Amino acid sequence: xxxxxxxxxxxxxxxxxxxxxxxxxxxxxxxxxxxxxxxxxxxxxxxxxxxxxxxxxxxxxxxxxxxxxxxxxxxxxxxxxxxxxxxxxxxxxxxxxxxxxxxxxxxxxxxxxxxxxxxxxxxxxxxxxxxxxxxxxxxxxxxxxxxxxxxxxxxxxxxxxxxxxxxxxxxxxxxxxx
Numbered sequence: 001x002x003x004x005x006x007x008x009x010x011x012x013x014x015x016x017x018x019x020x021x022x023x024x025x026x027x028x029x030x031x032x033x034x035x036x037x038x039x040x041x042x043x044x045x046x047x048x049x050x051x052x053x054x055x056x057x058x059x060x061x062x063x064x065x066x067x068x069x070x071x072x073x074x075x076x077x078x079x080x081x082x083x084x085x086x087x088x089x090x091x092x093x094x095x096x097x098x099x100x101x102x103x104x105x106x107x108x109x110x111x112x113x114x115x116x117x118x119x120x121x122x123x124x125x126x127x128x129x130x131x132x133x134x135x136x137x138x139x140x141x142x143x144x145x146x147x148x149x150x151x152x153x154x155x156x157x158x159x160x161x162x163x164x165x166x167x168x169x170x171x172x173x174x175x176x177x178x
Contacts, residue, residue, distance in 0.1 A: 004174055006157055006167045011174035015149060020131070020159060020173070021055070023148040027129060028059035030146055031099065039063040040097040042129075043089065043118075045110070046070040047168070048103035051160040052131045056101060067091050071110050093121035099146075103160050104132040108140035115142075132156065132173075154178070 001013035031040070039062075044053035046068050057066055069089050098118060105111060111128060118126055129146035137153040155176040157167035167174075 001172055001174075003177065004170070006163045009155075009163060010177045011157055011167075012177050013172060014151075014156060014175035015159075015173040017159075017171040020148075023131070024052070024055050024059050027146050027148060028056060028061075031129065032060060032062050035062055035064075035097060035099075038097050039065065040099050041091065041093070042066040042099050042101050044068045044101040045103070045114075048160045048162070049101050049131075051168075052103050053101045056129070071114055093118060093123045095122065095124045097125045098123045098127070100126075100128045102128060102130040104134070104156070105130045105142055105144055106134050106137050108138045108142035111142045112140035131159070132161075151175075 001016065003013075004011050042053065042057065042064060044050065044066060047070065050068075053066065053068075057064070067089065100111070100114075100118075102111065105128070115126070127145040128143065130144045131148040133144050133147045133150050134153050135150055155163070156173050157163050157176075158170035158173045160168050161173065162168045
């Protein structure tokens with residue numbers, strides 16, 4: 001994997017496609033164990049989690065459902081601090097086991113804003129599965145129940161993550177060269 005250019009920024013290889021695939025298998029096994037005999041509902045957060053959600057769903061060997069919601073808080077390489085909901089949730093969550101699929105937990109603002117809305121619908125359980133987590137960037141208390149990779153507070157693209165709309169279709173994850 002070589003350096004890549006996205007818009008005006010240069011990125012270096014960070015997490016390979018193979019590492020991502022192996023981590024998803026591990027996460028799927030942990031979820032299968034915890035949800036044996038249940039049918040969890042996965043809520044994938046768009047746009048960033050679409051690749052992760054697809055691969056996770058294919059890796060699962062338990063009955064499960066999936067739906068999507070669009071939440072956003074990024075502009076460029078920084079969190080805007082405001083969470084925007086542009087596609088809402090249209091499924092009844094009462095007494096359901098819910099697992100949120102998120103590409104990355106950064107400041108935690110998106111989940112901090114979204115989780116109370118979900119809890120108000122009285123699910124049986126509510127967990128977060130994130131491919132990436134930046135503990136050093138987290139400003140809002142959020143528990144990541146299933147974490148793929150803990151990463152430093154550096155901007156990343158690829159595997160669904162973008163920089164101003166580009167880079168989502170890269171099958172690996174790249175880190176900003178500073």
